[in-house]
Amino acid sequence: MADKNQRWFPVSFNNGGTQIDEEQRKRRRKKCLLYAFLLGVLKAGITLLFLLTILRFRTPKFRIRSAAFETFDFSAAAGTPSFNARMRAELTLKNSNFIKYKFPSSDIAFYYNGERVGSTIVPDSRVRARSTKEWDVVVELSAVELIGREQLGSDLRSGVLMLNGRSRLSGKVELLKLLKKKKSTEMDCILTVNLSKRMVRDLRCE
Structure with missing residues (x-):
């Protein structure tokens, strides 16, 4: 129990x-x-x-895409060589960044043998992300101040003239007005002019 x-x-x-x-x-x-x-x-x-x-900032590419003369008058006479021309050029600005690029107005100058023979204004603008902007400009070219230069007379008589177009845009890439980065781009183009046809035979930009 x-x-x-x-x-x-x-x-x-x-x-x-x-x-x-x-x-x-x-x-x-x-x-x-x-x-x-x-x-x-x-x-x-x-x-x-x-x-x-996104934030890998690239330098936009500023170029002359094409150029054509509306008028081109020249004289290769010994002692008084000169030329006057009106040229229309198509400019392009390629923005490879993922954010827009904007720049203030600037100018594009054209040179013969290192001396300025004409210029025009590049208006302020902006280029959307990953896009290319195109616009036309008209420039008056004159070599009156170069009258008497032996090199100019020689080039005019040869039928080939070399011009150089240069410009610099001091812009910046910008995201929602919060992120800004200064980015300048330069243009340096060489135009080879065929005087007998009054046309640009070759155009190269660096």
């Missing part, structure tokens, strides 16, 4: 359940930390990609 004074205590299974719950919570915390770490790595990768692509 059982001892009347013997006490019985109920068996508790709560400790085992509590340990299982605690282990599950630890696993969930580890997963959360892992997910947070992976998310941080992903954000860092996206930021790095953004810095390497």
Whole structure:
């Protein structure tokens, strides 16, 4: 017979359940930390990609695409060589950046043998991201001040004249008026003129 004074205590299974719950919570915390770490790595990768692509500022390319003469009068007479011309040129500005490029008005000058023979204004403008802007300008060219230069007379008699077009745009790339970076671009083009046909035979830009 059982001892009347013997006490019985109920068996508790709560400790085992509590340990299982605690282990599950630890696993969930580890997963959360892992997910947070992976998310941080992903954000860092996206930021790095953004810095390497979007914010990699490139210098826009400013060029003369084509040029044609509306008039071209010249005299190769010994002692009084000269020329006067009216030229229409198509300019292009290629913006390879992922943000727009804007610039104030500037000028484009044309030279013969290092001396300025004409110029015109390049109006202020802006170029959208990853696009090319095109516009036309008209310039009056005159070599009156070079009358008497032997080199000019020789070139005119040869039927070939070399002109040089140069310009500089001091602009900047801009993103939402928050991110701005100054970026200047220069034009340096050589035009070879065929005098017998009054046309540009060759056009090269650097």
